[in-house]
Amino acid sequence: MSAREAIFARLRHQLAAGSSEQDRRETASARIAGHAANLIPARAQIDHGAQVKLFIDQAEAVQATVKTLASHDDVPDEVTAYLRKHNLPQAIRHGTDAQLSGLDWHGRAPSLTVSHGPADPHDEASLSHAVAGVAETGTLILTSGPDNPTTLNFLPENHIVVVRAADITGTYEDVWQTIRATYGERQMPRTVNMITGPSRTGDIEQRIELGAHGPRRLHIIIIEN
């Protein structure tokens, strides 16, 4: 008997006292198909304007910085200004995301070197587009793929993330509904990253230090329109 068979045989033997295998199967399938939400905290069940404000407050509470821009067109200026403010080289890398690739990088930020693709170990700053922001904890949602390669979220020391105000929502459950609508039932992108503030560790005497292995800084750009 294989290990798999042995494990399942023991489980079925122990679980038989509770209900039949057929009943178990039907109950489990129904729960998965229904994917009903459990209790949702009241905190984020507020109007959209208040959700955006809560998102900003929560992100700033965990040491992310937040800038709100009127439109995508101003992103290159903001990236340039941010890099200058932190004395970083004028260079940024992003994926093939249409909202980022379509920007007038050359016209608005002529001194900036823009490269594309997954992160290179020498990159100091990266730019991603989040599919959503979750107000309840100031959490960004990024999905993997050529548009926004996952390594951009972790390898460079400075991560700039653009999110549309319209994509900021109350809870994690809202995000799962969006992902099911995009990818289909029971489907997920290879990686979904929930990012809440920059990298940190408390492993030395339980005191928090930022920038353990992932980005030291997380800068969020919210696009109003």
Next chain:
Amino acid sequence: MVTVHSTSPHFKANARRALGDEQLQRALTNVPGGFIAKRQHAKDKLPEFDALRDEARDLKNHTLAHLDVYLEEYEARVIASGGHVHWCETPDEACRTVIDICKAHDARTVTKGKSMVTEEIHLNAAMQAAGIQPVETDLGEYIIQLRGETPSHIIAPAVHLNKDQIEADFRATHTHLPADRQLEEGAQLVNEARQILRQKYIDADVGITGANFLVAETGTSIIVTNEGNGDLTQSLPKAHIVMATIEKIVPTLEDASTILRLLGRNGTGQEFTSYTTFSTGPRRADDPDGPDEYHVVILDNGRTGMIGSDFQDMLRCIRCGACLNHCPVYQAVGGHAYGWVYPGPMGSVLTPSLIGVDQAGHLPNASTFCGRCEEVCPMRIPLPKMMRHWREREFERHLSPVTVRYGIGAWAFMAKRPKLYRLATGIAARLLKLWAGKTGRLEALAGAGGWTRHRDLPAPQGPTFMAQWKRRRP
């Protein structure tokens, strides 16, 4: 249960040594100061916290009652997304499985995110014996790997160490760096580890992470972290191995979300950790990064035997560490004294299940039954009740020392004869009060040396409770 390296049978000697270890005692002062206040703050900010605990308990009970079918659903989704699932009954099988995957990739070095299950199976030793170098990348795990130690806490593996000890370890190990560099501050130590480990991520052939949850709905594994090391570990190498156990499963993404609302708050006191990562299968056709192969190794190691037993509730545990942080015994002796992988109250229940009560019988006794562990458990696991079950089994199997058996026997004899019991306790209370005299305290008492060696025993102040109760009743 063949590869058990445990010092749990020597808990008493371990604890005595820990109490006398000045460095350890200094480091342990960080536990109540940090974790307890932060957890309370996070809990207070979420009015639904206790209601979420009820839901989390119920949904995990439901999952365990349907565990076979949820595991099958999960497995089918992993395979459908291009991943592989490996089932293992024992630690040895799990180690062999991981090593075989590493060998298939000609792996020389393997990076590892934090995983208590890999500690449980002693994976690092097995890999080294097979000529593969494991590199721990979580800062705490990296530090203890340098020292050749095991984690002393399930979420803060190096909590038993002070900054100056870590500085000394870094100076002794990172000898290629200038000897006169500044390394006194926590930030400097974090930076140095960051620089050293960066190249390791890039060089690694395989990355191993644990899993906080496995989602049956989508075949997804979830890791909950703060440093970002787990993400670098799993996204840069050619293969990603997830090391998990059968009880990590949750039905849906919504169910995972409910428990995620509890995990960070209850563990580190964070509303949400920096990184919560959902991984489903290997890199897709158009993905520019991510692993080419995705393997999930699912270990049993005695857990199926807990289903339907007095200890099934323990399988709800999400490894937040709060029961360790709030335990007066853990706070006093630290994690290593417990002698195996899982310390504190959750370890005192789990360890006898996994390595046997004959090995770990002391652990369920290392509790004052103050009940704080159950009070703070996000999954409402009745830890004291289960420790009591273990004490009963230890007693039934004649594993407890003869003095304990004799003492319990004598107490039982008296307790079954209330009149005699009240007479004897009444006399004893009066005698002790007389003996203590004006101070009201006893500095020494035959049979209570273990207590009076470190503190005085308060003497009874008057008649027994029963006598007083009788008098007060109208």
